Amino acid sequence: MADLFELDVFQAYATYATVVILKMMLMGPLTAYFRMTRGAFSNEEDVRGKSEEQKKKLLRSHPDVERVRRCHQNDLENIIPFVIIGLLYSLTAPDISTALIYFRVFAASRICHTLAYILPLPQPSRALAWMTGMVVTFCMAFRVLTVALHL
Amino acid sequence: MADLFELDVFQAYATYATVVILKMMLMGPLTAYFRMTRGAFSNEEDVRGKSEEQKKKLLRSHPDVERVRRCHQNDLENIIPFVIIGLLYSLTAPDISTALIYFRVFAASRICHTLAYILPLPQPSRALAWMTGMVVTFCMAFRVLTVALHL
């Protein structure tokens, strides 16, 4: 069954799916980094061994941490649908050149979205990056429904 | 490998998986719509070009926005497990009529859940819709484990 990987489209899909998921996973360590540098924790056990007064100061939310978490949440809401719809799409035997355009545009849009969210860049850069990614996923979903429709 | 799509069960799976994921993705634009009509934003850059006083008023949370976000979160927590377990399930060569019942009940339960959450409808409509979807996913997971168990 490793012959799925003999298909160009499936190779491309696996590459871009892995890249965008790795990008999404990097938001976890980034949140941890901001929590530690900004001193903003959620759990009592994360600040043990400090004085009571310091604990109260450290158990808070911080704008930078919340920003990374919103970015991570947006990744979950957009990258996972892309990866699942993309898997079905790449099994519909699409044209490799069209597929590569979809995958590349989506990966680029999510990297732009993350930069626009974290730096942050002025709007509408973030909104445009978000919408570009959504449009790609909708296009792939349209093809899946065209090929597979069985209600 | 496009021959996966020659299987009735896989066609049905692809159709319903795409439908529920599109439903989930629509919560994103719906959140944006509520943010704009209710005037409730999270990011400084989303309200640039306003006076300082107006900014403070717009950077807030609003019950309607929070409601859509909770609904979206519930979708992530339930639709993604369905889609992944459903993929494995549809590869176990199940009966097409059973599979169609599972997929249809799940899709219907999630559409009811969204309506019950957003309108909102009185409880226990939302709770029942949520539980129906979970039971479907558990049934499919049971079959996957019966066929595949290899610890």
Added chain:
Amino acid sequence: MADLFELDVFQAYATYATVVILKMMLMGPLTAYFRMTRGAFSNEEDVRGKSEEQKKKLLRSHPDVERVRRCHQNDLENIIPFVIIGLLYSLTAPDISTALIYFRVFAASRICHTLAYILPLPQPSRALAWMTGMVVTFCMAFRVLTVALHL
């Protein structure tokens, strides 16, 4: 196409993917249980039929509920990437013994993570469990990229 399930690696993948997703899904009912025993709800319609004064008391957040929700969120952020990368990984025809080590370590790390979060256990138990799971997913992603790279 059910012949995917004739592969040892795919059987093992299906088993562990189902197990960790079921674990993740159990956080939903656990949240509901804490909401009811702690009396902490988010939606007006969840507390209908109570007096106005009681409603105000019940529509609040509670530390135990928030803890379970953070644990659930962390599951979404880590288990779903594992399941998707793991699917691609198990299609690269890896050694069954290596694959079983990865799958078992990941499943164990997430069960430890949940226990460390909910009980809670003193740090760094939770941090170590989280990092162990991430390392497994990164190792599998590395193999997928080695086999499939097609940019």
